[in-house]
Amino acid sequence: xxxxxxxxxxxxxxxxxxxxxxxxxxxxxxxxxxxxxxxxxxxxxxxxxxxxxxxxxxxxxxxxxxxxxxxxxxxxxxxxxxxxxxxxxxxxxxxxxxxxxxxxxxxxxxxxxxxxxxxxxxxxxxxxx
Amino acid sequence: xxxxxxxxxxxxxxxxxxxxxxxxxxxxxxxxxxxxxxxxxxxxxxxxxxxxxxxxxxxxxxxxxxxxxxxxxxxxxxxxxxxxxxxxxxxxxxxxxxxxxxxxxxxxxxxxxxxxxxxxxxxxxxxxxxxxxxxxxxxxxxxxxxxxxxxxxxxxxxxxxxxxxxxxxxxxxxxxxxxxxxxxxxxxxxxxxxxxxxxxxxxxxxxxxxxxxxxxxxxxxxxxxxxxxxxxxxxxxxxxxxxxxxxxxxxxxxxxxxxxxxxxxxxxxxxxxxxxxxxxxxxxxxxxxxxxxxxxxxxxxxxxxxxxxxxxxxxxxxxxxxxxxxxxxxxxxxxxxxxxxxxxxxxxxxxxxxxxxxxxxxxxxxxxxxxxxxxxxxxxxxxxxxxxxxxxxxxxxxxxxxxxxxxxxxxxxxxxxxxxxxxxxxxxxxxxxxxxxxxxxxxxxxxxxxxxxxxxxxxxxxxxxxxxxxxxxxxxxxx
Numbered sequence: 001x002x003x004x005x006x007x008x009x010x011x012x013x014x015x016x017x018x019x020x021x022x023x024x025x026x027x028x029x030x031x032x033x034x035x036x037x038x039x040x041x042x043x044x045x046x047x048x049x050x051x052x053x054x055x056x057x058x059x060x061x062x063x064x065x066x067x068x069x070x071x072x073x074x075x076x077x078x079x080x081x082x083x084x085x086x087x088x089x090x091x092x093x094x095x096x097x098x099x100x101x102x103x104x105x106x107x108x109x110x111x112x113x114x115x116x117x118x119x120x121x122x123x124x125x126x127x128x129x
Numbered sequence: 130x131x132x133x134x135x136x137x138x139x140x141x142x143x144x145x146x147x148x149x150x151x152x153x154x155x156x157x158x159x160x161x162x163x164x165x166x167x168x169x170x171x172x173x174x175x176x177x178x179x180x181x182x183x184x185x186x187x188x189x190x191x192x193x194x195x196x197x198x199x200x201x202x203x204x205x206x207x208x209x210x211x212x213x214x215x216x217x218x219x220x221x222x223x224x225x226x227x228x229x230x231x232x233x234x235x236x237x238x239x240x241x242x243x244x245x246x247x248x249x250x251x252x253x254x255x256x257x258x259x260x261x262x263x264x265x266x267x268x269x270x271x272x273x274x275x276x277x278x279x280x281x282x283x284x285x286x287x288x289x290x291x292x293x294x295x296x297x298x299x300x301x302x303x304x305x306x307x308x309x310x311x312x313x314x315x316x317x318x319x320x321x322x323x324x325x326x327x328x329x330x331x332x333x334x335x336x337x338x339x340x341x342x343x344x345x346x347x348x349x350x351x352x353x354x355x356x357x358x359x360x361x362x363x364x365x366x367x368x369x370x371x372x373x374x375x376x377x378x379x380x381x382x383x384x385x386x387x388x389x390x391x392x393x394x395x396x397x398x399x400x401x402x403x404x405x406x407x408x409x410x411x412x413x414x415x416x417x418x419x420x421x422x423x424x425x426x427x428x429x430x431x432x433x434x435x436x437x438x439x440x441x442x443x444x445x446x447x448x449x450x451x452x453x454x455x456x457x458x459x460x461x462x463x464x465x466x467x468x469x470x471x472x473x474x475x476x477x478x479x480x481x482x483x484x485x486x487x488x489x490x491x492x493x494x495x496x497x498x499x500x501x502x503x504x505x506x507x508x509x510x511x512x513x514x515x516x517x518x519x520x521x522x523x524x525x526x527x528x529x530x531x532x533x534x535x536x537x538x539x540x541x542x543x544x545x546x547x548x549x550x551x552x553x554x555x556x557x558x559x560x561x562x563x564x565x566x567x568x569x570x571x572x573x574x575x576x577x578x579x580x581x582x583x584x585x586x587x588x589x590x591x592x593x594x595x596x597x598x599x600x601x602x603x604x605x606x607x608x
Contacts, residue, residue, distance in 0.1 A: 071323060128201060
């Protein structure tokens with residue numbers, strides 16, 4: 001599950017999930033909520049990013065989705081597959097092409113976290129809006 | 130709520146000593162009055178300022194203007210000077226929107242003369258200046274300029290290639306709209322892709338274009354020098370480097386984060402990611418940031434050009450010709466400047482350069498009165514034109530505030546204010562409102578911001594800048 005944490009100027013996404021893969025899926029769902037567009041039919045995008053550690057990988061994942069939204073109007077709707085390795089994530093994302101609101105400027109490293117917890121994993125990422 | 134002990138130094142200055150946390154290298158200082166400080170203590174602003182005080186090479190103090198609020202890494206309203214060549218430069222200390230800033234145009238007529246054409250003018254500007262950033266919006270941007278030359282030379286490229294702007298506008302722009310040392314080659318292909326179609330677009334969030342009227346003159350001599358008079362109509366443009374700047378920051382936060390251990394740097398927050406000014410990463414960032422800053426000045430020049438076209442359409446070609454640019458200032462940038470006999474890299478994150486009278490970097494027209502700085506309030510309240518004062522050189526590395534400063538989160542303000550109701554309220558105050566979404570409008574409601582009047586009174590009493598004129602909005606185009 002994900003939730004939005006109050007932040008004076010930006011948007012903070014807090015995630016808890018049973019597995020690491022689900023953290024990435026929840027992050028996608030959170031971004032999809034922000035960028036929500038109406039439309040018919042689904043497009044698919046293959047996304048592959050790498051980073052030296054899990055928190056940076058989560059930031060890179062969201063950053064790639066923000067870039068797809070800004071550069072081609074691709075808004076994620078669902079995660080069809082996701083493979084996680086030590087320093088990379090590869091996924092197929094279904095989404096719609098539209099004119100999403102330009103809400104998210106960037107994915108920051110501020111208080112960036114991705115760590116084990118009693119229920120599995122928890123993560124925090126602050127988006128610059 | 131901050132638990133850091135902060136002590137009053139004088140009427141407008143508060144300090145957290147460097148002994149407050151073991152990793153602080155210098156004190157953290159905040160310009161504020163008791164009421165503003167109480168608001169500042171409600172979020173993580175002071176913790177973020179203390180984090181800034183840990184940066185290698187930081188000198189004197191990590192400073193905050195009275196409009197400080199919680200950001201990411203640096204607080205918004207933060208100022209940090211690091212000493213070259215060993216001190217660091219931090220992309221997060223500039224922010225994602227590199228050279229976000231404000232340009233003020235003064236129209237050659239009064240509000241009374243504008244009369245009922247006000248709505249038509251706002252509508253025409255709204256038709257000509259694209260707002261949003263993403264998807265199809267990105268392809269509505271101004272095309273034709275050679276991006277490479279814009280990155281190198283800023284708005285001069287638009288002037289010489291497309292006839293946009295004028296020599297006088299370049300002259301009346303901070304740093305003449307061009308930071309030296311731009312390295313277009315350090316701007317990534319992805320940053321170029323994001324920015325190429327966005328020149329001349331406003332963006333989102335708190336970006337706006339406001340039609341205003343001068344409703345108070347505090348310093349007549351400075352107002353005359355700036356070409357402003359009571360009742361006059363003015364146009365305030367708030368935008369930045371768009372996706373290009375966002376991507377430059379993203380690229381270098383990552384790159385410097387990966388090089389921290391090589392430089393032996395430990396940080397309390399990864400967003401403070403930084404590198405020594407003379408390191409390959411530091412030099413590359415300064416070059417890419419300068420290129421993005423030049424892009425931002427060109428962006429505001431292109432927006433101003435489109436606004437001038439709207440003025441010509443609605444008010445006639447003479448009104449467009451006689452509309453003059455007062456100045457254009459950056460409020461997210463890092464610049465190499467001399468202060469107190471030292472060569473420093475001054476990070477201004479949500480803070481405005483405010484050089485005093487006599488400073489040689491000012492255009493001759495303003496050297497007698499000080500540099501103009503523009504302080505937007507919010508959609509329903511006043512904005513101010515300030516002029517830099519000597520205290521800024523003594524106390525804040527030549528810097529003043531940049532706005533009112535947020536008080537409430539976007540979620541909190543949406544719980545209090547509904548977009549359609551806010552629109553009715555503003556229109557009831559005689560303000561024409563054009564906004565792409567009711568939600569976005571609500572998030573920027575006046576309730577979300579501190580009292581801008583109180584903020585500028587603090588910087589005036591602190592001797593950083595003086596009020597020259599007050600502006601009231603009569604039309605708002607929200608990004």
